[in-house]
Amino acid sequence: xxxxxxxxxxxxxxxxxxxxxxxxxxxxxxxxxxxxxxxxxxxxxxxxxxxxxxxxxxxxxxxxxxxxxxxxxxxxxxxxxxxxxxxxxxxxxxxxxxxxxxxxxxxxxxxxxxxxxxxxxxxxxxxxxxxxxxxxxxxxxxxxxxxxxxxxxxxxxxxxxxxxxxxxxxxxxxxxxxxxxxxxxxxxxxxxxxxxxxxxxxxxxxxxxxxxxxxxxxxxxxxxxxxxxxxxxxxxxxxxxxxxxxxxxxxxxxxxxxxxxxxxxxxxxxxxxxxxxxxxxxxxxxxxxxxxxxxxxxxxxxxxxxxxxxxxxxxxxxxxxxxxxxxxxxxxxxxxxxxxxxxxxxxxxxxxxxxxxxxxxxxxxxxxxxxxxxxxxxxxxxxxxxxxxxxxxxxxxxxxxxxxxxxxxxxxxxxxxxxxxxx
Ligand SMILES: [Zn+2]
Ligand SMILES: [Zn+2]
Numbered sequence: 001x002x003x004x005x006x007x008x009x010x011x012x013x014x015x016x017x018x019x020x021x022x023x024x025x026x027x028x029x030x031x032x033x034x035x036x037x038x039x040x041x042x043x044x045x046x047x048x049x050x051x052x053x054x055x056x057x058x059x060x061x062x063x064x065x066x067x068x069x070x071x072x073x074x075x076x077x078x079x080x081x082x083x084x085x086x087x088x089x090x091x092x093x094x095x096x097x098x099x100x101x102x103x104x105x106x107x108x109x110x111x112x113x114x115x116x117x118x119x120x121x122x123x124x125x126x127x128x129x130x131x132x133x134x135x136x137x138x139x140x141x142x143x144x145x146x147x148x149x150x151x152x153x154x155x156x157x158x159x160x161x162x163x164x165x166x167x168x169x170x171x172x173x174x175x176x177x178x179x180x181x182x183x184x185x186x187x188x189x190x191x192x193x194x195x196x197x198x199x200x201x202x203x204x205x206x207x208x209x210x211x212x213x214x215x216x217x218x219x220x221x222x223x224x225x226x227x228x229x230x231x232x233x234x235x236x237x238x239x240x241x242x243x244x245x246x247x248x249x250x251x252x253x254x255x256x257x258x259x260x261x262x263x264x265x266x267x268x269x270x271x272x273x274x275x276x277x278x279x280x281x282x283x284x285x286x287x288x289x290x291x292x293x294x295x296x297x298x299x300x301x302x303x304x305x306x307x308x309x310x311x312x313x314x315x316x317x318x319x320x321x322x323x324x325x326x327x328x329x330x331x332x333x334x335x336x337x338x339x340x341x342x343x344x345x346x347x348x349x350x351x352x353x354x355x356x357x358x359x360x361x362x363x364x365x366x367x368x369x370x371x372x373x374x375x376x377x378x379x380x381x382x383x384x385x386x387x388x389x390x391x392x393x394x395x396x397x398x399x400x401x402x403x404x405x406x407x408x409x410x411x412x413x414x415x416x417x418x419x420x421x422x423x
Contacts, residue, residue, distance in 0.1 A: 017410030018139065019340055025135040026399040026406070033131050033398040038109035040123040044098030044116045047154030048164045050075040053096045053126065057151050060130055064137040066149070073168035079149040080178065081137055087145025088417030090409045091175070091183040091366075093359060094129035095122045095155035104389035119391045121188030121375065126151060128186065128401035135406045145413030150174055150183075155358050166361035167319075175365055181417045182330055183368040184408050185359045186401060190385055192374030194394035197342050197404065198350030199335060199371050201328045206255070206283040207290045208356030209320035213238065213278040213301055215265075215312045222270035232265060234308045235276040239263070241304050242280075245296040250289060257283040257354050258293065283354040285323050323352075324360040327367035333415065334369050337408045341400065373397050373404070 043052055054077055058070035061079035069078040075096065098118045103111040111117045118124075133149045150169065158164030163171075174180075192198055215235050220228025239260050246258045258280065265276030282297070284290040298314055305312035338347045350372060359370050375393035376383055384390035 016414055017337070017407045018142065019407065021139055022135055022403055022406045022410070025138050026131065026402040029131050029134060029402065030399050033127055033402065034395050036130060037123050037127040037395060037398060040126055041109045041118050042112050044111050044113050044118045044123070045096070046100060046116060046159075047097040047156050048074045048158050048162055050096040050153050054151070054153070057096070057126060057130060061133060061149065064133055066133060066137065072174060073153060073172050074164060075153045076169055076174075077151040078174050079133055079151075081133060081140065081143070081147045081149070083143025083145050083147070083413070084141035085144040087413045088181050089146045089148060089178045090412045090417070091148040091150050091180040091362075092129055092132055092405050092409055093150040093152065093183060093185045093362060094125040096126055096151055096153050097122055097156050099156055099387060101387070101389050105392050107392065117389065117391075119388060120156065120386045121391070121393055122155065124188050124375070124393055124395075124397060124401070125186060127398055128405065131398065131402035132405040132409070135402055136409070143410065143413065145417070146178055147409050147413075148174070148178065148180055166358040170361055170365065175362070180366050182327075182412055183362050183366050184334075184405055185362070185368065185370040186405065187357065187370065187372050188375045188386065188393050188397065189372035190376045190383060190391065190393070192348075192350070192372060193376050194374050194382075194396050195342065195400070196346040196348060196374040197338055197371055197400075198348050198374070199326065199331055199338065199369065200350055200352055201326055201331050203285040203323040203352045204326050204350075204370050204372070205324035205352065205357040205360065206257075206285050206354045207287070207321055207323040207360070209282050209290070209294065210317040211280055211282070211297065212315045212317060213280075213312055214315075215276045215278070215305060215310055217272065217274050217276075217310050219274040220272045222272055225272050228272045228274075229308075229310050230272045231276040231310055232273055234305055234310050234312070235263060235265065235278055237308075238278065238301065238304050238312070241300050242297060245293065245300055249296055250292060254289045255285045255352070255354065256289050256293060257281075258297075283356065285352055287322070290323075321356045321358055322360045322364055324357045324370055325363050326369050327363070330367040330369050330412075334408045334411070337411045338371070338404055341403045341407050369408070371404070373401055
């Protein structure tokens, strides 16, 4: 190679990821990626119980020569890859847990744990982040900084009364040793065709809060309701009144959802119940809307119950999740990296969704980007939504995901960590 070309090649390597090498490495990994994803898919584990999955991840990362912390936050794993060149610190995150759903797909890699299934694609997230660790470890000598691979348990929530998920990972220091300057995350998305990827600036997932309302009445004979206090019509009125908070009290331009998912009360047709329990969730993209919803729900519960002489207790379960916010500067800087992997026409700005994601906790602390990778393939019949017994994904996403994360992380380091860390 003539000297000028060699100098140019070196300059290019210093400013961007080595696309061809990353691609070759990811393509060579395809059979292993498919095998890993299917292995994890066959052995799904619920939140804070990802014993096999966490161990598998820790062993793989150790075999790649990474510094491994395990267990973290019960069953989580952190792998640290220090590149051959000094530089910034970037993190890449996967989640390990499955859902209490019975698999209905008749596939060779069908779940072997009755009633438990990777119905949210976290098997693919784990596989892709492991693949990213393998590709970057193979190019370690040229890597201009440090990559922290974060595998967290319990994204779908911890068992009642247990800590877990991203907040516990943070509490146990995953953003501090070494200090993470930016973070990337990904989710499988069956509303996007495989081979495409979606991003947004600002919220990409909503905040989520869970509440319980207990309406207290007084039991009596069903023929003489005036001798007791009937909580059933009060509960019915509450269901309606709470929807009026959403439709009449908050700007129609602000996305929000309130769902009452369960009502339980009473025990016989001719006895006035003494208590009704309603459980529900609220979703919002803006923190101010989330706050207003919570205040108005409290006011409505108290007012409606009081109007009928009953009492009602409102309880928020846990702290809830904030909205997942993509940092504007990091997103704009990272979209060109995605375009080099997917092709510009297949990288699309998408609207935020009202689902929630505990990646939000990381994104509250460091500039972060969470992207949605298409897994839909109509021709193969892969169209089911996540969290369903039929959900599956087109495994062509696996090498694409590895290339996308490897490229974004590398480019961030090559830029010297252009997005300043927040306090
Ligand atoms: Zn999920
Ligand atoms: Zn998920």
